[in-house]
Amino acid sequence: MKSLLATLTLTTALTLPCLAAARPVTLTTSLNNYGGDGAYLALYVTDASGDYVGSLWMAGGKSKYYKHLSDWNRATRGDATQVNGITGASVGAGRTLEITLDLADALFDAGFTLHIDAAVEDMRDSPNEVSVPLTTEGAGMPMKGRRYVASFAYDM
């Protein structure tokens, strides 16, 4: 009985931190009415030294256009497998993309930065359209993009 209790205590202690180590985070990206085709957007994270860590979302399914997301493309060497399972449709002008992801707690307040590269056919590419430090304090605070993104915010 004692050993059962001990096992139970141990497994519970090991499980709880795992469950608490991630939380749902909603990323909301609203686009301007720029008057063009749907925008390709790459949302990805770099660490404190600016190195690419991984991708959070890719709006736009055709990898042949990814080279126009030039910072993302350089960081990943155009590796489309980076966005397997996190790829959706491109986003129309004036529309709002809302993605809810289960993100690791360790991403926040640890020097990580979320970036968005944007590209629209026949219009100018816009790498690093948005660049925002991931902090618990910054959650829910909208910020402007450079060219196509009217506002971006992350909420948890």
Next chain:
Amino acid sequence: MNKTLTAIALIALLPAGAVLADDDDCSVPRNQWQPRDTALQVAQDNGWIVRDFEIDDGCYEIEGRDSNGREIEVKLDPATLQIVEMDYEDDDERGGANNPAPAGTVAPPQNGLFGNGALPQVQVN
């Protein structure tokens, strides 16, 4: 074979500026651009049927069909009229393009950013 050799030769001749350009595929001052008709002559010489001719990313861009009837999109350097990029539009259907798996079909990548592999929830408003 000849075509392959020509393509390789053309790529080798690409000006360094075209490769190093930051945002645009071509970066040639306007006063060095060849006339549109000369660019269209290149299309004709290659046996392309031109459906659309425009300027994109600082290059001349031709959409149409090649001599075998395949849909093409070709970018030409506006000064040298060399091919900067040539895409076959049917690559996707042929499985030639390595498109990523859409969300919901596989779990998110294990890149340390995601928690327990829960599938993303997405909506566009």
